[in-house]
Amino acid sequence: xxxxxxxxxxxxxxxxxxxxxxxxxxxxxxxxxxxxxxxxxxxxxxxxxxxxxxxxxxxxxxxxxxxxxxxxxxxxxxxxxxxxxxxxxxxxxxxxx
Numbered sequence: 001x002x003x004x005x006x007x008x009x010x011x012x013x014x015x016x017x018x019x020x021x022x023x024x025x026x027x028x029x030x031x032x033x034x035x036x037x038x039x040x041x042x043x044x045x046x047x048x049x050x051x052x053x054x055x056x057x058x059x060x061x062x063x064x065x066x067x068x069x070x071x072x073x074x075x076x077x078x079x080x081x082x083x084x085x086x087x088x089x090x091x092x093x094x095x096x097x
Contacts, residue, residue, distance in 0.1 A: 022071040023094050029079060033093035039085075045078035046071060046091065 023029050023043050030040045051074075059067065067073045075091035 018069050021096055022069075023077050023091050023096055024071070028097040029077070029094040030097055031079070031089065031093060032095045034089055036081075036087060036089065039079075039081050040097065041079040041081035041085075043077050043094075044080050044086065045088075046075060048074055049076050049090075 023046055025043050025046055027043050028040065029043055031037055072091045076088055077091045077094060078086065078088050079094070080086045
């Protein structure tokens with residue numbers, strides 16, 4: 001992305017909302033979908049899935065960058081639960097506490 005476009009994107013008023021919802025490493029999250037529903041824990045890893053490029057097939061470049069900023073669609077997280085269990089799931093299935 002061009003530097004001018006990136007600066008404009010960072011100055012948008014939605015930026016704080018995006019960063020609050022992004023499940024970055026060290027954040028506490030609750031699982032809101034799937035078979036681990038309701039489990040709370042800490043994010044140990046956050047990264048793109050190996051199939052992410054296919055997910056962006058119908059996006060233009062700006063939409064793809066917004067999805068990357070949000071860190072949900074096309075991303076996975078590794079979570080260590082409070083009980084010590086570790087598991088991976090789609091980032092769209094967690095909610096930052």
